[in-house]
Amino acid sequence: MIKAEGLTRHYGDLMAASEVSFEVGSGEIVGLLGHNGAGKTTVMKMLTGYLEPSSGRGLVDGIDVQDEPVAVQQKIGYLPENRPLYPDMSVLDYLEFAASLRGMAGREASSGLQNVIESMELGTRAYDKIGTLSRGYQQRVGVAQAILHKPPVLILDEPTNGLDPRQTQEMRRLMRELATTATVVLSTHIMQEVDAICDRVLIMRDGELVIDEQLEDLKRGDTMELRTSASAGDVENALDASVTVVAQNGRILLTSETSDLAVFAAQAARELVAGDIPIHSLAPVQRDLERLFREVSEAPHVG
Numbered sequence: 001m002i003k004a005e006g007l008t009r010h011y012g013d014l015m016a017a018s019e020v021s022f023e024v025g026s027g028e029i030v031g032l033l034g035h036n037g038a039g040k041t042t043v044m045k046m047l048t049g050y051l052e053p054s055s056g057r058g059l060v061d062g063i064d065v066q067d068e069p070v071a072v073q074q075k076i077g078y079l080p081e082n083r084p085l086y087p088d089m090s091v092l093d094y095l096e097f098a099a100s101l102r103g104m105a106g107r108e109a110s111s112g113l114q115n116v117i118e119s120m121e122l123g124t125r126a127y128d129k130i131g132t133l134s135r136g137y138q139q140r141v142g143v144a145q146a147i148l149h150k151p152p153v154l155i156l157d158e159p160t161n162g163l164d165p166r167q168t169q170e171m172r173r174l175m176r177e178l179a180t181t182a183t184v185v186l187s188t189h190i191m192q193e194v195d196a197i198c199d200r201v202l203i204m205r206d207g208e209l210v211i212d213e214q215l216e217d218l219k220r221g222d223t224m225e226l227r228t229s230a231s232a233g234d235v236e237n238a239l240d241a242s243v244t245v246v247a248q249n250g251r252i253l254l255t256s257e258t259s260d261l262a263v264f265a266a267q268a269a270r271e272l273v274a275g276d277i278p279i280h281s282l283a284p285v286q287r288d289l290e291r292l293f294r295e296v297s298e299a300p301h302v303g
Helices: 040-048 069-074 091-101 106-119 135-147 165-178 191-197 215-219 232-238 261-274 289-298
Strands: 002-011 014-024 029-033 055-060 076-079 153-157 183-187 200-205 208-214 220-227 244-248 251-255 281-286
Touching: 002 040, 014 040, 014 055, 014 200, 014 208, 029 040, 029 191, 040 055, 040 076, 040 153, 040 183, 069 076, 076 135, 091 106, 091 135, 106 135, 135 153, 135 165, 153 165, 165 183, 165 191, 191 289, 200 215, 200 289, 208 215, 215 220, 215 289, 220 261, 232 244, 232 251, 232 261, 261 281
Parallel strands: 029 183, 029 200, 076 153, 153 183
Antiparallel strands: 002 014, 002 055, 200 208, 220 251, 220 281, 244 251
16 A cells, blocks of 8 residues: 655755665554654655655555655545644634545535544534644644545554543554554554554664564564573573573573574473473563664664
């Protein structure tokens, strides 16, 4: 549904995005992560046609964004980092205006307005001026205009920014619901949000895409935790020399260069049983997503 092919954007000597390539399939929820200035927003703007790439191209549903930006924008619901709101307009007037810009009229417009006002819980604020609303309500209005025309692609920059915990939970529920009929790409700094709703993670650093993995694979580390009454020394003696054994905070951690964790676990279990080491449990250690993000973001740039 979405395809980035070598998307590059520079401002003079500043490289905001460099050769960024990825594909997002229909129905996927993908988290686009990175520190401030990593290039996330630049990539989003290029994919939506709001920013022209210096080189490369973006495609949405097979349509080149640069060749046919209007056709692409009809297929996209976009919530930019700075909400596209008019503070002197009422919520209803603004959403009616957004519907007209989308070419919606008559029953289609009425139905769309009713749906987004209900789903974003804006009914009690429909006649209030946007400028008088709290940040959380303004964020809801921003999301409402993005989903108004039921687009097959949603690109959302910090969609839960400013929402309280209950509203955040509702927004996550809504995004999962939207993903049943749409492709969703969202940028967020909240790792719990990625954990809660994303299928896949893209991490950018210094304008480059450095990680593109399924969330499940990304969280699966290369380390096993062994619970046993044996000492770390006895465990080490029972295992192949290629296995690293570390005693840490009362735990025994096993690490191997074997890429397949299931193969490593089976091999380690056989060797431990053969060495008369009691196995109370042997389980993979899950990576902490927040720590991984920090490590990737803070790693020195090479090249």
